[in-house]
Amino acid sequence: MTAAKSRRRPGRPSNESGRKADKREKILDVAELAFSEKGYAPTSLRAIGAKASVNPALITYYFGSKEKLFETVFKRRGTQIVQRWDELLDELEARPGRPPTVEEIMRAYLLAEFELKQSGEGGRRFVRLQARVHDETDAMHFRLRREVYDITTRRYLAALERALPDIDPAEIYWRMMFVIGAFLYMMSGVDRLDDLSRGRYKSDDINELVERLTTFVVAGMSTPSTSGLKRSD
């Protein structure tokens, strides 16, 4: 695609491989919007084709199937988040002599997601799609979550275990689920805060959200293990 782009000249139409790449990206954008609005099951290739002004057969030609199209859409930005997570944790762990604190680890984890939400229309679409993906219980969605997120999420869990040697590792895993639930809900675009507080408070300021959520999850992560449960290690 880079080669194709570099051959384009101003004022002239792009060549054929450039047009193909553009069309492919357009289909992915349209599909991302459709899947994020309605979820996987009710979205048809025919509807995506109509919105992208292409024949559904072309979508199948490019991507193979609806499932493959969805996978391509999800991984396109999913891998961006994961790269950013890795980068942020790499930075923290590269610091000599002072291992990352719980607050630093949690802030990095939340930041990568909220940065994507702030990155423009496509980021917002993906964030909504991701909230849907996390809510599905079929085999395809499980596989995609596993393939995209697991290795990096386990890196964060390992960093938390090192930062919290007195907390039962089982409890750290459980707490990570609570963190994921809290941030997915805040990213889903459902502004219950506005609703419940009758407009007194709003959750549209991303910095405020990251700060308040970090305070909450750091306290939850760091509090002593639940008593009365068997320690797992």
Add this chain to the structure above:
Amino acid sequence: MTAAKSRRRPGRPSNESGRKADKREKILDVAELAFSEKGYAPTSLRAIGAKASVNPALITYYFGSKEKLFETVFKRRGTQIVQRWDELLDELEARPGRPPTVEEIMRAYLLAEFELKQSGEGGRRFVRLQARVHDETDAMHFRLRREVYDITTRRYLAALERALPDIDPAEIYWRMMFVIGAFLYMMSGVDRLDDLSRGRYKSDDINELVERLTTFVVAGMSTPSTSGLKRSD
């Protein structure tokens, strides 16, 4: 319905108004399952009719429209949760001399939901439906959440404000959103814990879940307000 039931005799078919009530409940059960599995938009009255072995026209006759059917399904068990929430908070607030603690308030809030999940197949269906309802951003879902949950959720917020006089009320509202997100995720039936920990930990023990989640949210709720943000009151 009670009068109709009392007129039934063993070994004899139920009378007509009893059969109607049974059929109505059956449609609600089938609709609850269908909406919880696929969500509102992709579920048709025709599909519900087929599964309940009734003509879709009969569903319209009983309930008016797909939206009204959904509302009836959602409110049937939604009002149960809200009643249980009110009961539990009433008990805590009736105790003389010792106002409810953050831990008591949070445990009551989580317990009502998890009790419903444990109450059988219908409870489980509803809990899944509710997770879907919380993830939708259209006007109907906003209205239903507002009508069913808001008054009681504000009672819990007011109790938390009294138990946490040093925390900025805005922060208590925000934190309630994080609590709702965390428990909805744990109730959605997506067992990421099993997946991420490669089977080492499982989230299928409701008591363990309530204990660990209570520890987490009590710590998050009670920690000092986020510094560097303007206090709202």
